[in-house]
Amino acid sequence: MTERAIDQLSRFIKNTTYEAIPLEVINRTTDCVLDVFGSAAAGTKQKSVQAWRSVVQKDSKQGPCRIWFSSQNSNAISAATINAMAATSLDIDDGHRLAAGHPGAAIIASASATAEEKNVTFSEYLCSIVLGYEAAIRVALSRRIEHNTSTVSGRWSGIGAAVARAKLLNLSTTEISHAILVAEQHAPRVSSAMHHGFAGSDVKEGISWSVLSGMYAVELALAGFKGYPDTFEQDILYDPKVLTKNLGNYDAIQGLFFKPYACCRWIHSAIDALDNIIKSYEINPHEIELIEVLTFEKAVNLGNHLDPQNEAQAQFSIPFCLAVTALMGTKALRPLDESCIGQQSVIDMAKKVIIKNNSSMEKMFPAKAPAIVRVKHKNGFKEQLINAAFGDPTNPMSQKDLQEKFLVFSKNNLSKKRASSIIKMVEDIPKMLNEKPLKKFDLLR
Numbered sequence: 001m002t003e004r005a006i007d008q009l010s011r012f013i014k015n016t017t018y019e020a021i022p023l024e025v026i027n028r029t030t031d032c033v034l035d036v037f038g039s040a041a042a043g044t045k046q047k048s049v050q051a052w053r054s055v056v057q058k059d060s061k062q063g064p065c066r067i068w069f070s071s072q073n074s075n076a077i078s079a080a081t082i083n084a085m086a087a088t089s090l091d092i093d094d095g096h097r098l099a100a101g102h103p104g105a106a107i108i109a110s111a112s113a114t115a116e117e118k119n120v121t122f123s124e125y126l127c128s129i130v131l132g133y134e135a136a137i138r139v140a141l142s143r144r145i146e147h148n149t150s151t152v153s154g155r156w157s158g159i160g161a162a163v164a165r166a167k168l169l170n171l172s173t174t175e176i177s178h179a180i181l182v183a184e185q186h187a188p189r190v191s192s193a194m195h196h197g198f199a200g201s202d203v204k205e206g207i208s209w210s211v212l213s214g215m216y217a218v219e220l221a222l223a224g225f226k227g228y229p230d231t232f233e234q235d236i237l238y239d240p241k242v243l244t245k246n247l248g249n250y251d252a253i254q255g256l257f258f259k260p261y262a263c264c265r266w267i268h269s270a271i272d273a274l275d276n277i278i279k280s281y282e283i284n285p286h287e288i289e290l291i292e293v294l295t296f297e298k299a300v301n302l303g304n305h306l307d308p309q310n311e312a313q314a315q316f317s318i319p320f321c322l323a324v325t326a327l328m329g330t331k332a333l334r335p336l337d338e339s340c341i342g343q344q345s346v347i348d349m350a351k352k353v354i355i356k357n358n359s360s361m362e363k364m365f366p367a368k369a370p371a372i373v374r375v376k377h378k379n380g381f382k383e384q385l386i387n388a389a390f391g392d393p394t395n396p397m398s399q400k401d402l403q404e405k406f407l408v409f410s411k412n413n414l415s416k417k418r419a420s421s422i423i424k425m426v427e428d429i430p431k432m433l434n435e436k437p438l439k440k441f442d443l444l445r
Contacts, residue, residue: 005240006232009138010176012247013131013163018123018433021130025250026430029126031402032133034426035094035258036087036108037068037444038406041414041422042262042335043089044069048202048312052085065113068444069413076113077215080161084109085208090262090335091315092409096255097392099140100366101153103160104256106211107132110161114168114215115437122440123433128167130253135180136160137252142232142242151298154188154206158214165218181227182217183210198264199303199316258391258402261333262409263315266299266369268389270318271325271333273373277382278326283375285326285349290376293318294358296365306350307342314341322373323349334408368392399427418443 003011018026043049053067056078063075068083087093087105094104107129115125140156148155162183166176188206198205217227232238259265270293277283299318308314314321314336323346324332332340340346364370370387388395397405403423410419422443432440 004230004233005243006177006180007173008244008247009135010173010180013135013167013176014171014173016127016131018127020248021127022250025130025253026126027399028253028256029129030426030429031258031399032094032104032129032253032256033108033429034406034423035402036104037422037426038402038409039088039090039093039105040068040083040086041406041410041419042092042412043086044413046086046089046311049082049086049089051202052208053082056082063117064438065116066441066444071445076117076165077212080109080113080215081208081211083112084161084211088204088207089202090311090409091204091264092259092262092335094256094258095265096137096140096252097257097369098255098366099137099156100151101140101157101205102207103133103136103153103157106157106207106214107136107160107164109211110215111164111168112437112441114165116441118168119436119438120168121434121436122429124168125437126429126433128164130250131167132160132164133253133256134250135163137255138243139180139184139238142238142240144237144239147237150189150191150194152188152190152193152205154190154210156184156187157205157207158187158210158212158217159183161211161214162217165215166221169218169222171218171221175221178226179218179221181229181231182220182225183214184231185227186213186217188213197301197303197316199305199308199313200310201312204312255393257389257393258397258405260390260397260401260405261321261330262335263321263333264302265389266295266302267318267321268391269369269386270295270371270373271321271330272389273371273384273386274322274325274375275330276386277373277375277384281382283377283382287377288326288349288352288375289378290374291322291326291353292374292376293322293353293355294361294372294374295355295370296361297357298365299369299371300355300357304355307347310341311336311338317350318355319350319353320346322353323347334405335412403427
């Protein structure tokens with residue numbers, strides 16, 4: 001009898017050790033850890049995060065797991081959901097181009113809390129994160145698009161949270177299979193997100209709730225709870241061949257992008273193009289008459305509010321982000337300068353932005369998220385195509401770039417000394433593989 005794809009994947013998760021993972025993958029994993037910590041440091045004081053924390057903590061059992069950048073502790077599942085909320089709140093967490101979503105916040109929040117709960121070593125911690133990315137992104141890539149048109153990350157990010165926890169809790173192959181199945185079947189769908197252009201809601205893409213459902217899927221699997229067994233085998237919702245293709249190549253984590261700006265990744269190419277045009281041709285933004293953006297359909301269908309009322313709308317508006325870029329520069333998106341919201345000059349500039357679907361751009365998506373920007377000013381038109389924004393796998397952010405991002409985005413909430421200490425701690429993780437995160441993570445208080 002042929003082994004099911006889900007069981008092949010689960011056996012790979014069960015049997016993989018830290019020693020089997022290539023060094024370049026480990027190095028990329030520490031980059032991911034730093035990026036999620038930095039995203040959470042930047043977002044920890046957001047109203048949405050404070051609301052989530054207060055509600056979750058109200059009925060939570062206490063435990064040894066840190067709620068990052070606070071004085072509070074909690075149990076693993078509660079801490080992980082709160083930390084994931086902080087890491088996703090500003091829309092600066094990592095993503096995967098082909099999967100069209102964000103895996104890191106869910107996986108690293110789950111792995112970090114479980115590592116503290118079980119007092120495991122850093123080598124075990126890193127291994128669980130790598131496998132969480134592998135599982136979540138493989139599931140996302142194996143979706144049959146005709147049955148899974150949604151790009152909501154929460155539909156699959158919780159699978160990564162489940163796998164990271166399952167690995168650290170040493171589940172059996174069968175238990176891992178059912179944890180993945182239950183996580184898939186209990187995942188938040190957030191269908192409304194697509195119809196709102198992802199704008200205006202603290203729910204975002206349901207990533208924090210996916211951490212809750214994913215980590216509970218592990219507990220359910222340990223208790224003998226079973227998911228629908230042939231979810232990946234029926235070749236209807238998923239392609240089982242994609243789920244197991246080239247297991248052991250660790251392609252998933254190598255295909256990530258990182259975000260230099262606090263807005264939807266689908267806007268970044270347009271931001272880079274406009275910024276380059278203004279700088280290259282020394283254009284006075286007040287002389288701009290028109291900004292035309294040619295891009296792919298999903299970007300055209302973002303919320304794109306000309307006058308966003310809050311950050312959750314602003315993060316998903318091409319006109320707003322380009323207006324801010326033109327008038328204040330990209331530094332005003334690192335993180336988003338809330339004072340820009342409601343500014344009449346920004347609104348007026350946003351009204352000059354026209355967004356159009358373009359067939360050439362459409363053909364590149366989702367492998368790329370391209371945009372052509374054409375700026376009309378007193379001397380005519382200037383145009384630029386960006387098909388790989390800064391931070392994409394083919395235009396990557398280096399470790400130094402990610403460390404600089406951490407410092408910039410965390411500066412409002414952390415001292416430079418404390419931020420530098422966290423950067424050093426993460427950088428040194430591969431040198432202290434037999435040590436345990438429980439004490440080292442004191443820096444995240």
